[in-house]
Amino acid sequence: MGRTPCCDKTGLKKGPWTPEEDLKLSNYVQIHGPGNWRTLPKKAGLERCGKSCRLRWTNYLRPDIKRGRFSFEEEETIIQLHSVLGNKWSAIAGRLPGRTDNEVKNYWNTHIRKRLLRNGIDPVTHAPRLDFLDLSSILSSALCNQSLVNASNLLGAQALLNPQLLRLGLATTLLSLKQENPEIFLQHLPQNQKLCNNSQENQLQVQPSTCSTSATVPCTSMLSQMEPIEASGEGFFCCPNAQETFVSQPNHVQFSANPTVPLASENSNIRSVDGCSQNFSLDSLRSTPVSSPTPLNSSSTFINGSSSLDDERESFSSLLKFEIPDGLDFSEFL
């Protein structure tokens, strides 16, 4: 036995609401309060389904609704909550005063989701996408058989992938290579050590911790904000948090970045792929950022002078860390 429909839909109006309808609904709810949606349309003189009235009220007419663009903080909150709650839009919206589940859902689908995809993050799992993992296996192959793969060819991937992802891919690859093929890893160790240790002058400043708030943030929070900088046709990149201060802390990953340093893309061996000799140090895998002293919208990135809000958002500062399993010993690795 099927359920009876919430209302008799024959003859009921659908589609966009007119100002007159909004007025009727608002007036009625302000006098009688929300609820009893089934009978409300008739009482309010509306030819609408009760469900439609409820939706219109909760998503649009409610006086406490905050309209307009989402702030940086709201966006970051959505990403973090989504990584924990998934598509629980109502629960997420509950943490954002004045925002509705529908609004949060729409904003996710039209803005955040696309940006995560663009940066190689699976918006569902908040982890690097499969194609990124494929890249990791390619890099692994390159390390295991340099004669077959000219690593410089891999640099072409920079045009397609976020350079930071490329670097993270190499880091991941090196770690797994060490675990799975320690001989091969050791064979390349001098290079690896060099590429990961020769950047003392470029490493981030490690400063004493002034903040210990460390709710763990998934990869998305970090990677979604990393964007290549296409300056002078070169593979420049910038970590949005380049001006962050960082604090050493086990089991967290942190990236350093110097927006003025180009990738060493002209080199032809695998060392050039990682770019960490300049910008990414595995040493840094033992550090984690603390809250930034710089404003959230500080311009630590310069993407072709773009002033679009979305681009700005992609460069905004935020927490940049994700957890590394306890079993990983980076000091041993290095």
Next chain:
DNA sequence: AACTTTTACAACCGCATCATT
């Protein structure tokens, strides 16, 4: 200027859950 494509968001639909009888 006209047409097409893309984007953003309001609204709808169906199912799930809770409340009431």
Next chain:
DNA sequence: AAATGATGCGGTTGTAAAAGT
């Protein structure tokens, strides 16, 4: 406990506006 109604939730669609050609 079961049936029914009311409401909430999340996925999807429709459409107006913006952007591109």
